[in-house]
Every structure is written in structure tokens, then in C-alpha cells.
Amino acid sequence: xxxxxxxxxxxxxxxxxxxxxxxxxxxxxxxxxxxxxxxxxxxxxxxxxxxxxxxxxxxxxxxxxxxxxxxxxxxxxxxxxxxxxxxxxxxxxxxxxxxxxxxxxxxxxxxxxxxxxxxxxxxxxxxxxxxxxxxxxxxxxxxxxxxxxxxxxxxxxxxxxxxxxxxxxxxxxxxxxxxxxxxxxxxxxxxxxxxxxxxxxxxxxxxxxxxxxxxxxxxxxxxxxxxxxxxxxxxxxxxxxxxxxxxxxxxxxxxxxxxxxxxxxxxxxxxxxxxxxxxxxxxxxxxxxxxxxxxxxxxxxxxxxxxxxxxxxxxxxxx
Numbered sequence: 001x002x003x004x005x006x007x008x009x010x011x012x013x014x015x016x017x018x019x020x021x022x023x024x025x026x027x028x029x030x031x032x033x034x035x036x037x038x039x040x041x042x043x044x045x046x047x048x049x050x051x052x053x054x055x056x057x058x059x060x061x062x063x064x065x066x067x068x069x070x071x072x073x074x075x076x077x078x079x080x081x082x083x084x085x086x087x088x089x090x091x092x093x094x095x096x097x098x099x100x101x102x103x104x105x106x107x108x109x110x111x112x113x114x115x116x117x118x119x120x121x122x123x124x125x126x127x128x129x130x131x132x133x134x135x136x137x138x139x140x141x142x143x144x145x146x147x148x149x150x151x152x153x154x155x156x157x158x159x160x161x162x163x164x165x166x167x168x169x170x171x172x173x174x175x176x177x178x179x180x181x182x183x184x185x186x187x188x189x190x191x192x193x194x195x196x197x198x199x200x201x202x203x204x205x206x207x208x209x210x211x212x213x214x215x216x217x218x219x220x221x222x223x224x225x226x227x228x229x230x231x232x233x234x235x236x237x238x239x240x241x242x243x244x245x246x247x248x249x250x251x252x253x254x255x256x257x258x259x260x261x262x263x264x265x266x267x268x269x270x271x272x273x274x275x276x277x278x279x280x281x282x283x284x285x286x287x288x289x290x291x292x293x294x295x296x297x298x299x300x301x302x303x304x305x306x307x308x309x310x311x312x313x314x315x316x317x318x319x
Contacts, residue, residue, distance in 0.1 A: 003033045003094040004275060005049065008066040009040030009073070009101040009108065012252055013124040013138025015260030016066040019100050021057040022268025023122075028054060030276050035094060036068050040101070041076035041108055043068075047088035061261055064141075064253045070101075076108055086115050096275045098268075100124045100137070103300075106283060110296040118280035120271045121296060124264075126251055129173040131302030132294040133285045137267065140259040142169070142251040143180045149247055150184035150217060157215035163205065163242040165231050169251050170221035174306055176251065181219035182314045188216075189314050190230075192223040193306040198230075202237045204318070209240070216240075266291050 006023045008016050020036070027034040035049040036056075043049075050056075060067055075081035089097070096118045099109045102125035109119040123130040126142035146168050157164045166186075168176045174191020181189035187208060188201045205216050218234075220227050227244045235242040256264070267284040270291045274282055285294040 001031070001033050002096075003035060003092070004096045004098060004272070005035045005037050005044070005089065005094045006052075006068070006098045007037035007040050007044060007100070008068045008070045008124070009099055009105040010070060011102060011125065012065050012070050013126050013136070014064045014141035014252070014254055014256035015137040015264040016100050016124050017060040017063045018256060018261045018264035019122050019124060019137060019268040020066065020068060021061055022265045023098050023272055024052040024057045025054060026269045026272040030272055032272075035092065039069050039071045040105075041073040041085065042071045044085040044088060044097075045073070045075060045081055047091065049092050049094070062255055064255055072104070082112050082115060085112065086117060089117065096120070096280065098122065098271045098275075102127065102136070103130060106130070106296060107300050110281070110300050113281040113296065118275065119296070120274050120280060121283040121299070122264075122267045122271050123283060123285065126176065127170055127173040128175040129304050131299050131304045132283070132287065132292070133304070134288070135263065135286055137260055137264045138252075138256070139175065141254060141257045142176055143183065144257055145251050145254055146176060146180035146219075146247060147184045149245070149250070150180065150186070150219070153245055154215065154217060157217065160241065161214045163216045163218065163234060163238065163240050165218045165220055165227050165234075165242065165244045167220050167222055167227040167244065167246045169247070171223035174221045174224065177219045177221040177224075178306065178310055178314065182310060182317070184217065184219065185318070186217045186219040186314070187318050188218045189311070190218065190220045190224045191306065192221055194308075194311055196224075198233060202234060205234070205238055205240070209238070
């Protein structure tokens with residue numbers, strides 16, 4: 001019987017468990033033995049394989065995190081580490097590897113494929129920065145978590161007539177900040193991809209105060225600027241009490257949204273289909289509401305840009 005390994009690697013994202021469930025059940029349905037690899041690429045190197053059954057993925061579709069656990073493995077970045085992983089796979093008689101994760105995971109799978117291993121990637125990242133993928137697993141849930149926080153912060157901001165800066169995840173990607181900021185009605189959205197003028201931000205705040213606004217919300221991606229220094233500058237220039245809320249890892253956890261569960265289920269099933277069809281070294285992307293197949297070599301060379309049209313919409317609607 002042919003064997004498939006499935007792993008989750010890098011930062012966790014809500015919906016990863018739904019993807020694991022889909023891979024396991026679709027694989028078993030297709031006549032494969034499916035093995036879970038604990039702790040990502042590190043577990044692959046260590047040979048930490050656990051055979052998965054239909055029951056082992058019961059009642060996980062709604063759970064955040066990943067039952068397989070995850071890690072970041074520097075050893076796998078070197079060929080020596082990948083060769084150890086290859087040896088562990090051969091010892092277990094496993095021919096195919098499905099990995100769920102972000103850009104680092106996808107690159108790791110691509111490099112691993114050069115050793116002759118058939119690999120398939122499923123994009124899972126709250127940052128939503130994976131090329132050839134309109135939406136990666138976990139992004140929708142993270143955005144909804146941020147919007148929920150903005151709604152609560154707006155209540156206290158109004159009560160105290162304050163400016164609140166909400167810092168969200170995104171060291172190099174502003175997708176969470178932009179999408180949640182637009183949905184949350186933020187007065188300003190600051191992201192790494194678009195330079196900002198502090199004086200313009202302050203002027204927008206002052207104009208709002210002149211027309212009677214009791215509060216203002218500014219959403220900032222963590223890779224754009226420091227939220228606390230920004231708050232001090234804004235308070236000095238406006239005279240308004242300015243507070244900071246850093247949402248941090250609350251954006252990674254929690255029950256995945258229906259969108260993320262469905263997306264993960266569709267991608268997981270397609271990943272197994274690719275293996276059944278004898279296709280490999282691919283990523284299951286998501287474009288135009290459809291699951292598409294993208295070569296890993298193409299993904300790692302690609303770059304996902306921010307949608308500047310959304311930036312302009314957010315600017316106009318926040319006047």
C-alpha cells in the first residue's frame with residue numbers, strides 16, 4: 001500500500017486541522033496509508049511518524065492550531081538536514097509528502113523535491129502573502145479576529161474620547177491590516193508596502209475632531225512602524241489621549257471560520273488528488289474562487305503584491 005506523509009510547519013494558522021483532516025480522509029478513501037509527521041520538518045528529520053486513521057481526525061475541523069504541532073526547523077534549511085529527512089522517509093516506506101504552511105514551508109518542500117521526493121504544498125498563513133493564492137488558510141479567521149477586537153476597542157475609545165492604535169501581525173505583509181482596517185472602519189491604515197506621511201495622518205485625525213468625532217482608530221501592521229513611538233508622536237501633535245493595543249498571537253488562535261474550513265477541506269482533497277494523478281511538486285492555490293494547481297518552482301519565484309485599489313477605497317471611505 002502506498003504511503004503519504006502530512007505535516008504542518010512554521011507559524012500555525014486556523015484551519016490547518018481542517019486541512020489535515022481532509023488529507024487523511026481523502027487519502028484513506030483513495031486507498032493510501034496516511035502518516036502524520038509531528039512538529040513539521042524537525043519531525044520529518046527525526047522520523048516522528050504516526051499512522052492516521054479516520055478516527056484520529058474526528059472532531060478537529062473546528063479546532064484552531066494543529067494537532068500535528070509545528071516548529072521552525074533551521075536544520076532542514078541545509079541539505080544535510082534534508083538528507084536525514086529523506087532517509088527517514090525511505091525507512092518508513094513513504095513516497096509522498098504533503099506540507100501545510102507558508103512561504104518557508106513551501107520553499108522547504110521545493111528544496112526537498114530536488115532530492116526526488118514527490119511533494120505537494122497547501123498554503124496556510126494568516127499573512128496571506130503566498131503568490132498565486134488569493135486567500136491562504138487562516139487569513140479569513142485572523143481578519144475576523146482583528147475586526148472583532150476593533151469593534152470592542154471602538155466602544156471604549158468612544159467612551160473616553162481617545163485615539164487607539166491597533167497593531168496587527170504582518171512583518172512584511174499588510175494584508176491583515178488593510179482588510180481588517182477597511183472592514184473595521186479605521187481612520188488610517190498603515191502597512192509596510194505603502195509609505196505614509198505622519199502629518200497627513202495627524203491632519204486626518206484633526207479634521208475628524210473638528211466635525212465632532214469622539215474617537216479614532218488607526219490600524220498598523222507590525223512591520224510598518226513601532227506602534228508605541230507612533231502613539232507618542234500622534235498624542236503630541238493632536239493633544240488627544242492615544243492608546244495602543246497589540247493583538248499579537250490572538251490572531252493565530254481560535255476557531256477557524258467557515259471560509260477557512262471550506263478552503264482547507266478543498267485544498268486538502270486536491271492535494272491528495274494530485275498524488276493519485278501522479279502529479280507532484282505542486283501547490284494547491286486559490287484563484288477566482290477555484291482551487292488551482294501551481295508548480296512549486298513558480299511559487300517560490302513569485303511575489304504577492306498588495307491591492308492598491310483597496311488602499312484607495314479605505315482612504316476615501318475614512319474621510
